[in-house]
Amino acid sequence: MKEAKDFSKKLEDIEKSKKTLPIQNLKKDLATIQKDTTSVTKNNEWLKSIKKDPYIIEASNVVLDWIKAPKINNNGAVLNKKS
Amino acid sequence: MIADNNEIRYLNENNSDLNIDPFVPQEENITKNQAIEQTIMMMIKNGHYAPKMIDDQFSKKVYDKFLELSDYGKLFLIQSDIDEFEKYKFSIDEEIKEGSTIFYDLVSSRIKQRISDADTFYKEALLNPFDFNGNETIELDGKKLNWAKDIDELKNRWKLSMKYRSLARFEELIEQQKKSTNKKDKDKTEDQLEIEARESVKKNMGFYFKRLNKISESDRFASYMNSICHVVDPHTDFFPPKDKQRFDEEMSGKFYGIGAVLQSEEGNCKIKSIVVGSPCWKEGHLKVGDVILKVAQQNEDPVEIAGWDIEEIVSIIRGKDGTLVTLTVKHLDGSNEEIIIKRGKVEKDETFAKSAIIKEGGNNIGYILLPEFYADFQDAGGRRCAVDMRNEIHKLKEEKVNGIIIDLRNNGGGSLQDVVEIGGLFVNKGPIVQVKSKSENAQAMAVRSNEALYDGPLVILINQASASASEILAAALQDYNRAIIMGSTSFGKGTVQRVFPIDDFFQGNKNLLPFGSLKLTLQKFYRINGGSTQLKGVTPDIKIPDLYHLIDIGERRDSNSLVWDQIAKAEYKPIVSLVDFKDLxxxxxxxxxxxxxxxLIEKKRVPIKKTIRKQFLFIESIEI
Known part of the structure; x- marks a missing residue:
């Protein structure tokens, strides 16, 4: 039990020292979110949980790398045509 | 258990999917149980994707499973009972073929008798004071015990068990006394506390036996039928007809909760989360991590719930709308508190897809959470996740995102058609999954149009609890080279189930109905590259350490699971990516x-492997 507590404490400390994700709602969702206090609280808790989620943080790092990655020159590039 | 919710379903389900003849009983005076057994076995034999040989090995597995379910802690049956049962160990297969339920009838009636015996044993054990000095040990894991050799040994087991429980309670009372400022409490002698401890255990045992005695014949038979079904495969389940009263209560919505999610952890009942806006959220004192110690109904004495099953705890916390329930909880800081909560309606936390935007260094990354592949199976015009996902992507495109993350962690599956449509948001015309029925060749389910909505950077997050439909989507996008999959290896479920009313497959005395329903494994699905996700799951391109990573969960855990195999590749062309995935x-x-x-997680997971594994088997959470 003590071991488990120490472990969560350590995790918390590390997470506190880490950067959090700059996350926000979609403009189109705002009206629905602000309809009552319950839904505002729910939404804030949700955003808070994403901000500190180490898995989502690393996923966003990979997406950023992908965005910045040099494009390989090839022919059959289906992804080329922008929709 | 988590695993039981992992499923994949078709929209427009109908019984003609199970194209088999009904069971027609030969004997006129067939009993209800026999009729249920025969009809189910016929449905499995002719409808199941991979029915097992009903032989001696099958019989032995059913035998072991049913005895384990009937007396998990080895506190009721004795060796002479087992000796009597033993002769059926290798003949349940014959019974199944002949349509008899002799083994079940014998065990069931014996168990009933042994429960009423034990009812007197525990009371006897609690009559006289315990001597807590000296050293004794108790084995709480039934698997490590032999069956009691006779009634005397059984009585001793109960005595030891009651002593153990009383000692635990006694120590709690001593602790409470130390903290108490009340003179009356302070003055109590150890002998008085010992008496209090025994009385409290007796009261709790009373409740426990009351619940044991409530187990109906139909529930017991269901656990026998499920012993058979689960040897066939872990996802084939029998659901008995709900007893009328319970059904009516559920339908009328007469029962209300408090809005907390409970989880059992090391025998404690913990608050895992609190539903925002719910009765206990409004009350405000109940916190995540609190351990529930006692539950009291209005104007009634509190009941200690230590050692109770989570369902049982839920059943007493729930009650009529507007009534009060008092929870005595232990907070994380060690303090105890009595919290009075008025029961009320709890709106289910939404499971719909939702998104947010990460704004990082001039880039916008869309994040979509999809908790399950929902679809309204009753209403064709109802809400569907494929439609919602399309909307979310539209909204994200309006916000000019240049990358998207889809979070499929803990997504246990859902509608098959919806997965295919969601795949079509990211790839053009082509197969997403191959589905194989028992007697047919594999059929590819494909995207039919070239209307991929989004063609930019895409990352999919999965974990061990990502199952079936989640695995299909992750696998397809991986096979197409369309997305990078991150997280831990997924659950490993590669089968499709359907639920059928058993009544429709029985052609005999209608007075015996209703029989309940059967969830049957009908098909297996395969990746477009031909491999199955069964047992193996989807291996992420980028593995991230996960606390539960080394624990044996998912489909791999059960030896009765269907095997992994491979079929031919479907026809598809992987996308030629513009970037080097290897580098990313x-x-x-x-x-x-x-x-x-x-x-930290990586280092942690090895030493806690064992404890977590043990815990994990018992972790279940229920919202009340």
């Missing part, structure tokens, strides 16, 4: 290996 993967691996959080 190696950069990420470097970050992960130097990340302090993942480092």
């Amino acid at each position: 993967i190696s950069k990420s691996n470097k970050r992960i290996s130097s990340d302090p959080t993942f480092d």
Whole structure:
């Protein structure tokens, strides 16, 4: 039990020292979110949980790398045509 | 258990999917149980994707499973009972073929008798004071015990068990006394506390036996039928007809909760989360991590719930709308508190897709959470996840995102058609999954149009609890080289189930109905590259350490699971990516290996492997 507590404490400390994700709602969702206090609280808790989620943080790092990655020159590039 | 919710379903389900003749009983005076057994076995034999041989080995497995279910802690049956049962060990297969339920009838009636015996044993054990000095040991894991050799040994087991429980309670009372400022409490002698401890255990045991005695014949038979079904495969389940009263209560919505999610952990009942807006959220004192010690109904004495099953705890916390329930909880800081909560309606936390935007260094990354592949199976015009996902992507495109993350962690599956449509948001015309029925060749389910909505960077997050439909989507996008999959290896479920009313497959005395329903494994699905996700799951391109990573969960855990195999590749062309995935993967691996959080998790997971595994088997959470 003590071991488990120490472990969560350590995790918390590390997470506190880490950067959090700059996350926000979609403009189109705002009206629905602000309809009552319950839904505002729910939404804030949700955003808070994403901000500190180490898995989502690393996923966003990979997406950023992908965005910045040099494009390989090839022919059959289906992804080329922008929709 | 988590695993039981992992499913994949078709929209427009109908019984003609199970194209088999009904069971027609030969004997006129067939009993209800026999009729249920025969009809189910016929449905499995002719409808199941991979029915097992009903032989001696099958019989032995059913035998072991049913005895384990009937007396998990080895506190009721004795060796002479087992000796009597033993002769049926290798003949349940014959019974199944002949349509008799002799073994079940014998065990069931014996168990009933042994429960009423034990009812007197525990009371006897609690009559006289215990001597807590000296050293004694108790084995609480039934698997490590032999059956009691006779009634005397059984009585001793109960005595020891009652002593153990009383000692635990006694120590609690001593602790409470130390903290108490009340003179009356302070003055109590150890002998008085010992009496209090025994009385409290007796009261709790009373409740426990009351619940044992409530187990109906139909529930018991269901556990026998499920012993058979689960040997066929872990996802084939029998659901008995709900007893009328319970059904009416559920339908009328007469029962209300408090809005907390409970989880059992090491025998404690913990608050896992609190539903925002619910009765206990409004009351405000109940916190995540609190351990529930006692539950009291209005104007009634509190009941200690230590050692209770989570369902049983839920059943007493629930009650009529507007009534009060008092929870005595232990907070994380060690303090105890009595919290009075008025029961009320709890709106289910939404499971719909939702998104947010990460704004990082001039880039916008869309994040979509999809908790399950929902679809309204009753209403064709109802809400569907494929439609919602399309909307979310539209909205994200309006916000000019240049990358998207889809979070499929803990997504246990859902509608098959919806997965295919969601795949079509990211790839053009082509197969997403191959589905194989028992007697047919595999059929590819494909995207029919070239209307991929989004063609930019895409990352999919999965974990061990990502199952069936989640695995299909992750696997397809991986096979197309369309997305990078991150997280831990997924659950490993590669089968499709359907629920059928058993009544429709029985052609005999209608007075015996209703029989309940059967969830049957009908098909297996395969990746477009021909491999199955069964047992193996989807291996992520980027593995991230996960606390539960080494634990044997998912489909791999059960030896009765269907096997992994492979079929021919479907016809598809992987997308030629514009970027080098290998480079992205190696950069990420470097970050992960130097990340302090993942480092801690990675180091942690080896030593706690055993304890967590043990816990995990019992972890279940229920919302009340």
